Amino acid sequence: MTHLLHLDSSPRDDRSISRTLSKEFIANWKAAHPSDTVTYRDLGHHPVPLIDEPWIAAAYSAPDQHTPEQAAAIRPSNELVDEFLAADRYVFSVPMYNFSIPAGFKAYLDQIVRVGRTFSVEADGSYKGLVTGKKLLIITARGGSYPKDTPYYPYDMQEPYLRLIFGFIGITDVEVIHADNLMGGDDARQQAIATAQSALKVVVSR
Template sequence: MAHILHIDASPRGDRSISRTLSKEFVNDWKATHPDDTVTYRDLGHNPVPLVTEPWIAAAYSSPEQHTPEQAEAIRISDELVDEFLAADRFVFALPMYNFSISASFKAYIDQIVRVGRTFAVDENGYKGLVHGKKALVVAAQGGSYPEGSPAHSYDMQTPYLQLILGFMGITDLQFIRADNLMGGEEGRNQAIANAQSALKAAVSNW
């Protein structure tokens, strides 16, 4: 039995491709894995706060030293980290914005990448503390950035996610992209259909 954290980051509703695809995937997953449980977080409609000065002071000091303002700032982060660590698997549904992740997802990353909780640092450098978990990234992209193409280096979404999730210790990643969504109706429909079949396959092989 696995526990899944499903996160949507698009601010769009039913028009969001990442949201629609991830919802279909999680519904199919639940139908075929009825014992698994899912926590859902909608960053697109309910963004988490940005890191602030009280947050930083609290993240690098012990709880007994925290002012009420610092305690409140870090309480939200602690809850998000607890929720993150409780999951065995992650489904991240992410729009590509300006060649990378959306600000809503970056704000979430800033809340959960926490020293002593999701990574550690010692004389040998940094060490991820989150192990044995898998992440499935459902990315929606207006353009297309295939390997070997001149556009490939514009995709900062994929390498950033590999880096930051890997930094915390999460290296079992699968990317399913609906790309070329602004490439005309035919290209868009084909990309959505391709992503849907990859997600159907992932229901049995993820």
């Protein structure tokens, strides 16, 4: 039995393409893998707290040294990290905002990328990811298209960053499926959605 963590990060509701695609994927996955379990978190409608000074003090000190304020500040992060580590696979839907990711999803990453929990600093100063043996599927929705070897590729600070940050904590088995060029007109939009849907069905069948 596999346990999935499913996150949506768009603040939109039914109008969100990324939400729609991830919802369809999870429905198809459950139909194909009925014994698997899914935990769902809606970052777009229920954002996590931003980190602050008490959080930073708590993250870089031993729990038995925490003040009540620091313990309260780090508690949501501990819960999010526990939830994250409990999953075997991840399905994250992430729209592109200003060539990168929504602020709410960045806040989530800040809560789970934790020294001693999801990465460590080795004696020689190098970093070591502690989250191993996991698989990540990222579903994006993007107004434009940013293929490699084109002048538009440098604008894509979404996929490279997500691959980097998850690789940093040890997750290197990452598949990214884009619904892109959504602002290219009705035909291009429908084609992009259909292409993404087909690609997601292939993931389920594998």
